[in-house]
Amino acid sequence: MEGSPTRSLSPAWLSYYVAISQILGLTVITMAGVWMGQYRGGIAWTSSLQFNVHPLCMIIGMVFLQGDALLVYRVFRNETKRATKILHGVLHVFALVIALVGLIAVFEYHRKQGYPDMYSLHSWCGIAAFSLYFVQWLLGFCFFLFPGASFLLRSKYKPQHIFFGAFLLILSITTALLGIMELLLFSIKDKYSSFVPEGILANTLGLLLIAFGAVTGYILTRDEWRRPPLAEEMALSMDFKTLTEGESPSSSQ
């Protein structure tokens, strides 16, 4: 990565893109809340309104917090790698716990109402996304936070971890869209084609979820916004390169 004049201007633009991603993220959470509050009767844990906990928790956990956990390597690009890693891991824990609450809500609601579980494409994608997300967290913890894994092992696993991290965010957003579609066709199927406000609100929520994913993905894939390695990490990379006489491990994420 060369420090050309164009590239040194980039971090300022990064802030704008991060701001847009956060505005989009908070907007989708608000819209999901408005949808549940205004059109689906509100949110509660004990009545049939328990279902409404599900979309809200899944969007907060599996979309907003998961996305933000990926962005910490860009937002806190000048902090130490260890502190950034811990924040990344902790945000994913929050995401997993909130998503688990959302899953319990829908399974309990189904049980109380006598509805069958796990037959729709939305549920198949959702359970795959949540399970794989948990596995990804466990592997990430073992490789990058637990002290046992060697530097070589870490640098071998890292590209896989990054790819599957992006894949899981995309799968989670896709699953959210499938959930919006399923809920609309169960609740307002006959009115949906008349462009009723609830349908337009939910469709717009879907498009904004895609926009959140697109902006997050754009930030994560720009080479010039990758985390620059700190001096001590550079030294470690150079030592490793000398030891292996092979390729230099990527020291930025």
Add this chain to the structure above:
Amino acid sequence: MEGSPTRSLSPAWLSYYVAISQILGLTVITMAGVWMGQYRGGIAWTSSLQFNVHPLCMIIGMVFLQGDALLVYRVFRNETKRATKILHGVLHVFALVIALVGLIAVFEYHRKQGYPDMYSLHSWCGIAAFSLYFVQWLLGFCFFLFPGASFLLRSKYKPQHIFFGAFLLILSITTALLGIMELLLFSIKDKYSSFVPEGILANTLGLLLIAFGAVTGYILTRDEWRRPPLAEEMALSMDFKTLTEGESPSSSQ
């Protein structure tokens, strides 16, 4: 990109991954055909079966051919850049034409049946994906195939073209999944929760579409499988670097 022993082994693995992507791609087309043929009454242009042309054409055009058009830079990595570019552009034209047939089919079907258009999240995502895909093709043609654009302009636009190419493939697959969900809830809503064969077939088709996207995305994001620059392209890059005294343009895609 350094030529370490590990990296030089990689192209063999690339072939396996490409083979898996093609098996997945042909499987999803076959499954969509079986779904329409066995459970939705078959395919025709004149009767109400005209709708069934839509899912099949969209999967062939917007998923399989669009995905394959992105893979040509990996599969034909040792051919000249111009030949690879032309193949890339031509595959996208086939994709666009087949998708257009699929769009005409569903709009004509709606018109004949008196159904409203463009109210569902699937239709919003679909029209956005198709329109942006057409714009992406036009921009790609103007920048990379039309002789007017300068080398500097091309290298500025290239990262955007690559990002939006990946985004559009993901959006197309998400739209296909939304379409599967919509069709199931319109055709077998009451039986879907009984795990009827049609529901399981369509859900499995959805998961395999995700798998096609995941394998294609994996191939495209591996640094070691990027197209190595040919000798004459290297020379051109070096000239350009000398001229600008800034960063070297990435000569591999």
